[in-house]
Amino acid sequence: MRAIVIEDDIDIQRQIVERLKSEGFAVDSTDNGDEGLYLVQEYPADVAIVDLGLPKMSGLDVIKKIRDQANKIPILILTARGRWQDKVEGLDAGADDYLVKPFHHEEMMARIRVLIRRASGWSDSRIVCSPVSLDTATQRIYVDERELDLTAYEYKVLEYLMLHAGEVISKTMLTEHLYDDESDNDSNVIEVFIRRLRQKLDPEENLKPIETLRGRGYRFTLRRADQPQP
């Protein structure tokens, strides 16, 4: 998962970035709206965390501009102004959820996970494509009753593929959502993760959960148990 953090207070920004990274996110961060807007446009991310009280371009303007470009990235706003007027304004401008400062990082993470899931059309924290089920809250994966033991990167790849079950995901998309910096990515590494995932998910090779589309990418083939919301 890739997150973009736009927060002008360096301490808070650092804390959020650290927390997100510790949860396996690839994170881009900035302290101003202009650069934030550029990041959102240039690097497809899964969630944007925007502080409303930014210098120069306000957070509200950043959100409006993102939405003006028909970008549907889930946006979580951070605000020091806890009045409903400010919350309504932010949500009206196009944000999906708000957090009033100060906030607990657990709460922030919970909301971010909900937003990402929701954006992919899942309404529950458990993503189920029978017989595989993945719990985004606990980060546990089961095939039927059997729990899988995945590394952090394997989990990230599987979560991304399952959130977008049925869609074709290119290697570039996967690397962008997994790594902070594009320079150290290596498409071979993705192939390695996919191969290992296939072995762990489907040791008998009768499920074939991940399909390779030559030159295009990968697709998670198992049908969603929970139909995505329209």
Place this chain on the structure above:
Amino acid sequence: MVVLAVFMVLTAIALERAVVKRALQAEEDGLQLLIYSLLAAVDRDRSGTSLTVSADRLFEPGLVTRNSGLYALLYDRNKQAIWRSESITIGFPAIEEIGLGEWKFQTIEHQATPYFRLGFAIQWPDINDQLQRYDVVAWRNAVDYFEQLNRFRQTLWAWLIITTILLLLIMYLVTRWSLLPLKKIGLEVKAIEDQEQSGFEQNYPDEIAPLTENLNILLRREQYQRQRYRNAMDDLAHSLKTPLAVLTGLGDRETMNPEQLETLRDQTERMNQIVSYQLQKATSVSDIRITKPVDLVAVIDKLVSALEKVYQEKAVKVVRELPPRMLLRMDEGDCLEIVGNLLDNAFKYGRRCINIAGRMLDDKTTSLVIDDDGDGLADSEIEQILNRGTRLDEATEGQGIGLAVVADIVQSYNIELAFSRADSGGLRVSLIFQAV
């Protein structure tokens, strides 16, 4: 206006009285003159014991023309008429006693005709040089006089009424014209109240201009102060909350020992609640004098669409039974704050359905009832909410500042707030607002 009318009537009465008095005086003087001329023609009769008037010395033609309206009689001391002017064709009653040398002027009704009568008592020596008493009486027909007087009165009152009406009309127009700027000020004050303009914009006459200019200065200063105050509060909120956020973030790390962590969390949470509550309180407007009416229905629509976004996953069904418009005189931010906190609770604790019903109870009051289908509150808990003081630092930990803020704003606007059990078993919140 009334004063003017009374003044005009009193003037007219005084004028009429003066004229009547003068006219009567003139009549009396005329008759007096007649009596003097008569006396000039008086002489002893042939017997020498009585008096007579010699016609050749009488120069008053009215006395010799029959029925001329001017009559004179001479009485002896026995009240016997010893001489009558030739003009007399009817009988006249004798005059009552008059003191010697005394003039007695009267208006008398005789045979349905008004007369002026002047009597004068004289002494005249007879042939034996004995002084004999005589009464000279002059009558004048007063019909013409009264007719003239009536004509005068009619003219006087007619003109008086016309002038009064004209004057009142002019006064009314002048008053209206001179009060026009005040009316304009009234309209502008209303526009300022409705926030359609920020000060007095029209041109006013020199007499009123200093007032509106000073009011403009006052308004600008007040708006500036209020803005500055709010900005200061806002800055304070931002600058306090950011370090608090950092502290909270620090408390979320697991590098500290659990006890320190607990203390840090508790203390930052407490600081946050106090700061939030006091700031909410400070920035709430609750000054309804210079606020634009807010439409409660629009506020609810805004909040429901925002909350439906936040609580998207719960897919709560919101049933609205609201009139097209519900205008309240309160600050929009405060209205959003009250309804936002209450609706947020309903979304949080409700399961599938929230019912929002609003209606105008009468011209002055509007009611809003929010029902959720959650677990509701026990009676004791409801009581606890209501009895809780509004000072947050006295409140038990863990209670959000939402309801404390609501209670505070509700109190400052004189809004009735009540909690009870909804038909669905959840919590019912009822609000009664004073409408515009």
